[in-house]
Amino acid sequence: MSVLIAQASAPAHPHSTGTTAVTAIDLLNGYAHVFTIAFVVTLIATPLAMRAAQAIGVVDRPDFNRKAHTHPIPYLGGMAVFAGVLAAIAVSYLPSGDAPIAFAPVPMAVVIGMIAITFTGLADDIWGWDPRLKIAGQLVAAAGLAIENVGVNVAHGVLTAIFPGSSLSFTFATPMGDATVDIVYWVGTALIALFVLGGCNAANLIDGLDGLLSGVSAITAIGLLLISIFMLHVIPDDAMESETGVLAGARLVLCLAILGATLGFLPYNWKPAVIFLGDCGSLLLGYLIVVVILMLGEHGQTHLVFAGLIVFAIPIIDTTLAIIRRKLAGVSMSAADNQHLHHQFRRVLGGVRRAVMAMYALSILFMVVGVSLAGLVIFTELRVRAVYAVALVLGGMLGVVAVKAARRQQRLAASTASASSTATAKTTDRAVSDDDAHAKSADEDAAHSASPAPAMSASASSPRNGAPIGRHA
Numbered sequence: 001m002s003v004l005i006a007q008a009s010a011p012a013h014p015h016s017t018g019t020t021a022v023t024a025i026d027l028l029n030g031y032a033h034v035f036t037i038a039f040v041v042t043l044i045a046t047p048l049a050m051r052a053a054q055a056i057g058v059v060d061r062p063d064f065n066r067k068a069h070t071h072p073i074p075y076l077g078g079m080a081v082f083a084g085v086l087a088a089i090a091v092s093y094l095p096s097g098d099a100p101i102a103f104a105p106v107p108m109a110v111v112i113g114m115i116a117i118t119f120t121g122l123a124d125d126i127w128g129w130d131p132r133l134k135i136a137g138q139l140v141a142a143a144g145l146a147i148e149n150v151g152v153n154v155a156h157g158v159l160t161a162i163f164p165g166s167s168l169s170f171t172f173a174t175p176m177g178d179a180t181v182d183i184v185y186w187v188g189t190a191l192i193a194l195f196v197l198g199g200c201n202a203a204n205l206i207d208g209l210d211g212l213l214s215g216v217s218a219i220t221a222i223g224l225l226l227i228s229i230f231m232l233h234v235i236p237d238d239a240m241e242s243e244t245g246v247l248a249g250a251r252l253v254l255c256l257a258i259l260g261a262t263l264g265f266l267p268y269n270w271k272p273a274v275i276f277l278g279d280c281g282s283l284l285l286g287y288l289i290v291v292v293i294l295m296l297g298e299h300g301q302t303h304l305v306f307a308g309l310i311v312f313a314i315p316i317i318d319t320t321l322a323i324i325r326r327k328l329a330g331v332s333m334s335a336a337d338n339q340h341l342h343h344q345f346r347r348v349l350g351g352v353r354r355a356v357m358a359m360y361a362l363s364i365l366f367m368v369v370g371v372s373l374a375g376l377v378i379f380t381e382l383r384v385r386a387v388y389a390v391a392l393v394l395g396g397m398l399g400v401v402a403v404k405a406a407r408r409q410q411r412l413a414a415s416t417a418s419a420s421s422t423a424t425a426k427t428t429d430r431a432v433s434d435d436d437a438h439a440k441s442a443d444e445d446a447a448h449s450a451s452p453a454p455a456m457s458a459s460a461s462s463p464r465n466g467a468p469i470g471r472h473a
Contacts, residue, residue, distance in 0.1 A: 024229045031252050034088045038260030042084030046268045049080040050275045058125055060276055073273060075125060077265055078281025082118045084261035085288065086111070092253040103249025109148035110250070110291055113141030117200065117287045121280035131334050134279075135197065141287060142189075142196040150247075151195070151294030152188030157302030159184060195290045202315035203286030204279060205322055209342045210271035212356050216314055216363045217285045218262040223311035223367035224292045225255035227304060227374045231296065247295045254292050258285065271352050286315070303377060303387040310370035310391065314363045317341070324403060 053059065053074030060075045089106050120137025123129050145151055159168055171180045207213040228251040262285070268275050277285070293308035309316065318341045326333055345355035373390060376382040 027229065027232070027252065031092075031249075031256055034092050034253050035256040035260040037091045038084040038088035038257045039264040040084075041087040042080050042261045042264030043267075045080035045083040046077060046265055046275060049076045050074050050268070052076060052079075053275070056126070058278075060278075073276055075276035075278035076122075076280060077269060077275045077277045078118065078121055078125075078279070078284055081261045081265055081277065081281050082114065082284055084264055085257045085284075086114065088257035088260060089253060092249075103252075104246060106250040106253050107148050107150055107247075109144040109150055110254070113144045113196075113287060113291070114284065116141040116144070117283050118280055121278065121283040125278040125280050134283075138196050138200050138283070138287075139193060142193040145196070145291065145294070146185075146189040146192050149185075150291065151192045151297065152185055153300050154191055154294055154297035154302055154305050155188035156184050156300035157297060157305075158191075159187060160300070192294065195294055196287060198316070198319070199290030199293075199312070200283045200286040202312075202319040203289070204282040205340065206315045206318050206342065207277055207282040208340055209346065209352050209356050209359075210273040211266055211269045212342055212359055213277060213282055213285060214262045214266045214269050215356065215360055217289065218259055218266070219360065219363045219367055220289055220312050221255050221258040221262065221292075223371050224289070224296075224308055225252065225259065226371045227296060227307060227311070228252055228255055228292070230371075230375050230378045231301075231304065233378055247298045251292055251295050254288060254295075258288050258292075271356070304374055306387050306391045307370045307374040307377075310373065310394065311367045313366040313370070313394070314341070314359060321401075328403075328407065 053076035058074060058076055059072040061072045089111060093105050116137055120129070120134055123137075124134055156168070168183045169180055173179075203213060203217070206216065228248065231251075232248055265277070265281075269277065289312055293305055293312065296308045297305040322337075322340065323333065325337070325339060326335060342355050342359055345358045346352055349355050349358060369390070373382075373387050377387060
């Protein structure tokens with residue numbers, strides 16, 4: 001890959017940096033140790049997590065319905081992924097002469113959010129937390145991001161598109177003096193909460209087959225890594241010169257850490273899996289991916305956030321279908337079912353491995369679409385509106401398909417219930433008829449017993465020498 005990240009003279013892009021010439025290969029070489037540490041630590045930590053889960057009885061037992069495994073499997077794999085990602089981030093804080101550009105490190109708010117999310121998932125894996133407590137833990141992580149302004153500027157691109165030329169803050173008088181409300185910050189905070197809740201639960205819902213979420217997360221990390229490299233071409237000069245720096249390096253570190261950790265875990269999680277991620281791992285991966293997507297809008301480039309969401313489309317699609325399906329069926333949002341995309345692929349294709357590979361293929365397809373759109377916007381004259389148009393088309397098609405699938409499932413459920421009710425009614429009628437027949441037969445026997453018996457011969461009616469009636473002496 002020979003993408004020129006920055007040009008010393010005559011920048012090719014009006015917003016490109018004018019400091020030094022760096023290629024994508026230089027960047028990958030400079031951050032390769034982050035990937036290596038995440039991979040090695042996860043590879044080593046996974047067997048330890050497996051033994052710990054077996055020792056304390058944190059295992060997933062088969063139900064022979066939604067779950068494809070046939071024996072209990074430990075599910076604290078998320079702790080190994082957490083250890084790998086945390087080690088990679090820690091290494092990235094150390095000074096390194098290999099990095100071609102000195103970017104700002106991963107914000108501490110991201111690390112604190114990782115700890116909050118991991119503890120939330122771990123508590124649910126061990127003690128089975130109430131869903132409201134899980135949501136509270138995710139909101140704590142989202143609040144940490146908002147406090148450090150990680151992802152807040154995503155709202156800037158949205159609001160300026162909706163209200164062009166309008167002021168995005170207002171001041172009003174209070175007894176303590178004038179107070180200013182920053183609409184961008186508060187809308188951005190709400191978007192962060194929405195993204196964290198949606199991303200964590202989308203990853204959790206798709207974690208239903210061996211190797212599915214870990215593989216899809218690895219594919220998503222590759223797509224987000226490519227978009228992050230493309231974005232280095234358009235870093236504003238004032239951002240590069242600011243004291244706080246830019247999140248370009250943090251994006252690279254997180255993408256490489258996710259990729260390394262998931263690839264280190266995947267050999268254990270591939271069918272036949274010997275360990276599962278559990279809520280601890282699925283929530284963590286969803287959180288990390290969402291953080292990277294939010295960072296794509298660091299300077300208000302909301303169109304790149306949309307491109308990142310397209311890369312992460314498979315979990316989003318599956319979650320959207322589940323929400324609509326359960327809403328139309330009138331059941332709880334947390335109610336489990338076997339109608340997720342991976343369940344349907346498994347039934348159609350006849351196996352777990354085939355279903356997982358089909359999901360991988362779909363994930364790669366959306367990854368290519370998202371990365372291509374981001375690249376076209378950055379490197380060509382393609383208008384930003386094209387990304388919104390593609391996102392609108394995909395969202396519209398998804399909505400129609402979701403409603404149709406939910407309606408079809410509703411009709412099937414109603415038909416099944418009706419058939420079951422009819423069969424039950426027939427069984428009841430048959431039982432009543434049998435009871436009537438038995439009662440009638442009993443009445444006839446009673447009447448027959450009450451009538452005078454015909455005379456019997458002396459030889460047949462009287463026992464002789466104690467011999468039973470009808471038996472020869």
